[in-house]
Amino acid sequence: MGFMDSITYPESSTYLKVLIYGQPGTGKTVFAASAPDPLLLDIERGSASLTQFEHLSTIPVLNYTSSKTLEQVILEFQKDTGDAQQFQSLIIDSFSELQRRVLDEQLSTNSGKQRYIPDMAAFNLNTNMLREIVARLRGLQKHVIITAHAKEELDPLNKASYRPDLTPKLSNSLIGLMDVVGYMQLKTVKENNVEKAVRELSLVPTSKFVAKSRLGGTKLINPTFDDLLSLSKKGSL
Secondary structure, eight states, X not given: OOGGGXXXXXXXXSSOEEXXXXXXXXXXXXXXXXXXXXXXXXXSSGGGGGGGSTTTTTOOEEEOOSHHHHHHHHXXXXXXXXXXXXXXXXXXXXXXXXXXXXXXXXHTXXXXXXXXXXXXXXXXXXXXXXXXXXXXXHTSSSEEEEEEEEEEEEOTTOOEEEEESSOHHHHHHHHHHOSEEEEEEEEEEEETTEEEEEEEEEOSOOSSBOOXXXXXXXXXXXXXXXXXXXXXXXXXX
């Protein structure tokens, strides 16, 4: 059998893999919770923000206790049997806090100062472990929505730009595997001479922030996950 027998052609992806990052309070968790039939893995207690929205207040939440929690979720979602079948989406809120918690867990076996001051080997182990987790999340037959904090970086001219608050290697791996990477921010707009705050999700990279979309689109105002699904139906990944 020659290599020609193994050739396939691009197909539309049924399930989206999405990374949404931004400053605290910009609505990342609320956006993620709008995904169909979600399970929210709550790593930094962000689910509290959902209680002010009646339609989101009953979303199933699993509190993160250790890396074993995420391992169990991934295994159950891979099998997609029993209780896992009721979910179409998995939310990891947030990956920035997950990286810190996993690093703390890895360092807990050390003694003395090494328990509190990670060296390069510890960072590399942490990054490699989480890169493997991202690859497994990518393979799930579910929507996966990952939130992260935004990290500000200053160039030589002191101009700020933003990217996910993760180690560079992990950030690059995560960005590469996602269908959508969106930067969420709050903006003030004037409507009928009245100023109001709106959530803006940018999908196209600029000199100010990292973003990407295999679905097309440029920006969404007060977005929901349905907006991304609509983009997905218009084209193919």
